[in-house]
Amino acid sequence: MKKWTGMLFALCAIISLILSGCASKQAGTGDALKVGTDAQFPPFEKQEGDGRITGFDADLLQAIAKAGGFKADLQHTGWDPMFEGIDRGKLDAGIGGITITEERKKKYDFTEPYFEATQVILVPNSSSVKTLKELNGKKIGVQSATTGEKVVQDAFGKTYAGLKGYDDLPSAVEDLKLGRLDAVVADNAVVMEYVKKLGNSQFKIVEDPSIPKEQYGLIVKKGNKKVLDQLNAGLKKIREDGTYDKIYEKYFGKK
DSSP states (O other), X not given: OHHHHHHHHHHHHHHHHHHHHHXXXXXXXXXXXXXXXXXXXXXXXXXXXXXXXXXXXXXXXXXXXXXXXXXXXXXXXXXXXXXXXXXXXXXXXXXXXOBOOHHHHTTEEEXXXXXXXXXXXXXXXXXXXXXXXXXXXXXXXXXXXXHHHHHHHHXXXXXXXXXXXXXXXXXXXXXXXTTSOSEEEEEHHHHHHHHHHHOTTTEEEEOOTTSOOEEEOOEEETTOHHHHHHHHHHHXXXXXXXXXXHHHHHHHOOO
């Protein structure tokens, strides 16, 4: 009898340890949140030679995590794989200049907005283009499945023959440099970063007031309230204590 009693107590102790370990992971105190991004979108994110991801979004995420009392592991996945990773449960969240749209909100939950942006047109200095409409009939490069693509499609139709999609923005800019495109449409802060690096003698930025403003947010799988609440709570704290403003100023100057 004593032998079976001892075995029973031992079994109960093992089960208790397993359950407590599971509870710890479920509470978010163990593993870091896995966050995907496309680290080819400076100044928001870029991958350094040693593999580190730096930029506005990278700093923002770590500040949110610190304020929220959790850890975040930012991984370079690429644009489409980031969404797929969230769909399949391999990623907890995504960040990377993701515009909040009604279409995306059907499938994902967004945090509160953390950045306001707009689409601008990058053209050679010799170009006479001053508005989006003047690009009709010209070759336009965009990053596929982004707001830039949607802006061009809304202006000229989804089957517009002059639209060319790229997996990443650097490839589109490279084709513009080589004369294979007449223009690139992309987020203002990212385009400004490219102009800064490439020099004003080669390209110029065209701003069209008819293009609407947009908001960026972090995304989680639809219904993942726990992670969404964690991210929103951290974002709220860094807005209130001035941390957000310091990060913003580091990359874009004072508001």
